[in-house]
Amino acid sequence: MDELTSKLKGFGLETVPQQPNTYPTLNPFDIYRSHITELLAQTTGLDPKIIYPTLQWTAKLDAGDLQLAVPALRQKGKDPKAYAEEIGKKFPESPLVGPPMVNGPFIGFFFKPDALTSLVIPMILTSGPSFGFNPNLGLRDPSNPKAGRKKMIVEFSSPNIAKPFHAGHLRSTIIGGFLANLYEGAGWDVTRMNYLGDWGKQYGVLAVGFDKFGSEEELLKNPIGHLYDVYVKISKISHDEGEEMKALKEQITQAKEKGEDSAELEAKLKKIQDEGVDEQARKYFKRMVDGDPEALGVWKRFRELSIEKYKKTYARLNIKYDEYSGESQVKDESMDAAAKMLEESGVSEKSEGAVIVDLTKYNAKKLGKALVKKKDGTSLYLTRDIGAAAERFEKYHFDKMIYVVASQQDLHLAQLFKIMEVMGRKDISDRCQHINFGMVLGMSTRKGTAKFLDDILEEVGDKMHEVMRKNDDKYQQIEDPVKTADTLGISAVMVQDMKGKRINNYSFDMDRMCSFEGDTGPYLQYAHARLCSIQRKARAANPDLPATTSDLLAAADFSLLKETHAHDLVRQLASWPDVFINTVKTQEPATVLTYLFKMAHALSSSYDVLQVIGSERELMVSRLALYGAALQVLGNGMRLLGLNPVERM
Ligand code: ARG
Missing domain, CATH: 3.30.1360.70 (Arginyl tRNA synthetase N-terminal domain)
Structure with a gap:
């Protein structure tokens, strides 16, 4: 039995x-x-x-x-x-x-409290890190586990090489990381994918810029920052050249009107047109498109060095990708096949040399007309997404694919899904979902220099360190304050991002998110650290306490947990598996956070009533089990969100 x-x-x-x-x-x-x-x-x-x-x-x-x-x-x-x-x-x-x-x-x-307590606490302590999660939800056929698990792709973060990592990417990273954990906890087979913005004429511009301003040493030291600097410098030149060309054209017209000689001006103009940054970049990108190994080699190096650097930053957020794909990785064949399908199904039409899909014809007035091929035949962001979706389906046979992208791109994704549907790939579009989110307002940080994820995390870590220093007694006890400040800072950013509904905008408020009061990341971390310290202190003072979970459970008499505070805590702990299931339905990190904050509040009002140190041994054992269960649930919830629960702070 x-x-x-x-x-x-x-x-x-x-x-x-x-x-x-x-x-x-x-x-x-x-x-x-x-x-x-x-x-x-x-x-x-x-x-x-x-x-x-x-x-x-x-x-x-x-x-x-x-x-x-x-x-x-x-x-x-x-x-x-x-x-x-x-x-x-x-x-x-x-x-x-x-x-x-x-x-x-x-x-x-x-x-009834006694039965509930003696049922729930052992269940939590014996299932440990898996308590609350339910691997059955992702089974293809619950009555036949051999049929395997459902397959999910979560595409998230997806920054653009040589461009700033903006708030939209930050939110996508945080929310996407959470969603991937969520579905994994529900037993899905999850692939985490980063779809880099790494293709287009701007990468020709970047290569031209690197020739002029690039430094091998800087590139190796800080690829993301250096490529961005190069890009800014070369873009300025390209912009100035554009202005100069405009002025020259005007001067030429004027000269002609006056009957003056414009040959010199025209020569100047021609020189820029033929040799300027734009033309060089166009030629360079054309070489990339044509598969020129040298041109591709340079670009590939930029890409790979950037990815190496990203990996380190994502690791700070507990995120590891299974695949770094990107716009550059979409094969011409996939896009050609899609173009053919669009044409043969009569969905696409020629319009002034370009190819468009008129989505208003398909009961989708709001989606307007979508451009799928430019006049010069080059692909677009949308075209690459169509090709990419088909390739991913081919490769992974996913049951569901989630795109975690800011709501600014609602139209883009709605067009993407609709085009796939009407061109005859409803099998794919039915499995796709856009998870959107609102904007972050005022994310210009104090120094005003933060352009990359690392800088943002750095600054919040500094701020956190400052806040921690204000309490000198506590500060002195922390072993590695810089590291702790770093972890707390990351929690501060993540919790602020996840505590409201995804679709809501919020303002990036460093003071508020780093505070130990209110529903913040540091507050949640504090609740976790305090539970850890209760266990540590009790055990330090009573070295003969049962060491293993099963010994502790055997020794605990749960009928001693009589207080309303204890009952209410147990009632909340019991509901964690339901909160998890509800989160799979809402796909909102706030569902988890609301629960965790409620629990943290219940805990903080319990400590005076339910003391551990100073209680009789029997009672101490029972309360330790109760707080141990709370620690487990709090930690499980925090890890689901992608946080790194701290043991001391
Ligand atoms: N790189 C894009 C940007 O920064 C986001 C990509 C979103 N994903 C997609 N499949 N379109 O705007």
Whole structure:
């Protein structure tokens, strides 16, 4: 007999309550929902299938742990309030659930504290880092695990080489990293993909610029920053040349009108046209397009050095990509094949030498007309995305692909998906989803120099260090303050980014995000560090405490956890697996953060009531188990978000 079965037997239940598609060994709420469903089915005669989905979470613990809104049962001809009364009265005694609380048409169910505690704490401590996650959700066929897992691509971050890493990339990185973890926790087979902006005439400009201003040494030292500097310098020249050409043209017209000789001016103009940066860049990029090994070699080196540097920065955020793809990697054949499909299906049309798709014809007025091939035959951002999607489908056979891109590109992605649909690749477009997000306002940092992810993290780390120094006592105790400040700073940025709904804009407020007060990253880290310190101190003072989880559980007497504070904590801990499932539905990091902050608040008001040090040994052991469970859940939630929980600070 497995552990759960014997535990429930001990409470007087013959079998483990299990409605279809529930996971009693992973999720305590599943046990309770199934149990209440069974009891209600007995007393009302209603089909369990109708009852189960009506059992919903409550907004506040004082309304119960689960709530049934009687109208949701859809029983015609019954007065909801009277029916609620009737159901409440008939509800039998149960070892798991107390007498229901009827309030109008609502019935609130409260989980009995002792049973819940002795069920949940061991479940958390034994499943450890996997508690709350559910690898069954990603199974292709839940009744046959051999059929494998569903395949997911999360494309995120996707910065442009030799350009600043802007707020849109920052948000995409943070949210995308979280989504990849989320689906992995749900048992999907996830590929993390970075789709670099690394193709187009501007890379010809960059190569020309490197010839003039580049330094091999600087390139190796700081590829991303150096290439950006080069790009800025050469762009200035190209801009100035453009202005000069405009002026020359005017002067030539004027000279001609006056009947003066314009030959010298024309020679000047021609020289710029033939030898200026733009022309050189055009020629260079043409060599790249034609596959000239030397031209491609230079560009490939820029790309590879940039990627090496990115990898280090992403590692600071706990992110590791499975594939660095990019616009340059899309094969001509894929784009040609797409162009052919578009043409043959009559979807695309010629328009003034270019090729367009008129999406207004397909019940998509808002999508307008999309350009898919320029007059000169070169590909566009959109064309490359069409080719890339087809290639990825070919390579990975994904069940779902998520593009994590700022809402400024809503139109672009909507056009992409619609074009694929109407050209006959609904098999791909149906699996694609754009996860968008709002803007970051005011992300010009203090020094005003932050253009790259590293700089941003650097500055926030400095700020964090400053905040930490203000509390000298604590500061003195930290082993490696610089490293801690760095980790806390990263948490500050990430939490600020994830705590609102994705679509909302927010302002980048360094003071607020680095504060230890309010719902911030440092506050959450503090809650985690404090739980770690409780464990450390108790063990230091009592070296004979049970060392392993199973010994601790065997020694703990959960009936000693009598206080409301302890019960409420356990009730919250029990709901983490449900919060996880709900997050898979909302795809919002805020769903997790709201939960974690609630828990952190509950914890901080518990410490005075539920002391560990100074309690009798038996009580100490039980409370240590409770706080250990809280530590596990808090850490699991933080890691899901991509944070690095600290043990001391
Ligand atoms: N590199 C693009 C930019 O910085 C973002 C790429 C988004 N992904 C895509 N498949 N289009 O704007």
